Amino acid sequence: MSAPLIIAVPKGRILSEALPLLAAAGVRPEPAFSDEDSRALRFATDVPQIELIRVRAFDVATFVAHGAAQLGIVGSDVLAEFDYSELYAPVDLAIGHCRLSVAEPVALAERDDPRGWSHVRVATKYPHVTAAHFARRGVQAECVKLNGAMELAPTLGLAPRIVDLVSSGRTLKENGLVEVERIMDVTSRLVVNRAAMKTRGDVVPLVEAFRRAVAGRQAAA
Structure with a gap:
């Protein structure tokens, strides 16, 4: 069995906007993710091979750039500040304005x-x-x-x-x-580790699921 695909999501205000998009892309975190008293940082989802990690917004880019997570949700402000060459930002999620x-x-x-x-x-x-x-x-x-x-x-x-x-x-x-x-x-973007996008077959379908989720949300607005 291959290693799980890890999505890094930011703590704070963007998270509440990101969760509906995750759900629309077919990824829903385990109940413990919503437990405000929980100190856990890594969570299972209803997709067996996908996990979430919850980290500081500035750290999302670092986790994905270094391959510790394959995808992440991060503000364009952070991307501009760090300018990691290892990151690809294929989808503007149109949240976190x-x-x-x-x-x-x-x-x-x-x-x-x-x-x-x-x-x-x-x-x-x-x-x-x-x-x-x-x-x-x-x-x-x-x-x-x-x-x-x-x-x-x-x-x-x-x-x-x-x-x-x-x-x-x-x-x-x-x-x-x-x-x-x-x-x-500033808006939040879906970011992907460039190497993971080339070597893992489960990355591109998830990127496309996010793209459809954003398009569906905009069509309904």
């Missing part, structure tokens, strides 16, 4: 013009995307790497600006920040 943006305190924004920036200090967990974005504009970016609580950086003097994901903008507003520049729109 948000944007990656520059934000700063309201008081600063009232007297600030992004067109005049020549150097910025930014707190972000996307240093590569951020630096590349500003480099295209001829702006030097000094990036302070944070993994969370980005909104604290300006108020505590770590960096006057942040680059982070924005959905409704509520978190920014509650922390006295305002969006001043959009870097990229």
Whole structure:
């Protein structure tokens, strides 16, 4: 019997949107997957040779790129940040809609013009995307790497600006920040390990099942 096919799925807000697509593609996790008290990270599904692992969103790309999982669901923001050559992203799942943006305190924004920036200090967990974005504009970016609580950086003097994901903008507003520049729109993608796609016969049919699931969802909308 061949090794199980492993799909890496992200913890957090995208997961609730991803589960219906998984089901539409014919993959449903075991009941323990929905147990909020469970500390398990690896789960069986109703397809005997398919398993799920639940990891941090940023780690999905790493697990798939290195072949520890054959497929995964991950935001285009993560793909842009890591740019793994081992990853192929054949399907835009059209879920997890948000944007990656520059934000700063309201008081600063009232007297600030992004067109005049020549150097910025930014707190972000996307240093590569951020630096590349500003480099295209001829702006030097000094990036302070944070993994969370980005909104604290300006108020505590770590960096006057942040680059982070924005959905409704509520978190920014509650922390006295305002969006001043959009870097990229973000959706979640199905990613595949390139080597697995060539060597495993069970990968392509599952990719096609996801493609049909997305098409069906869009047709019903």
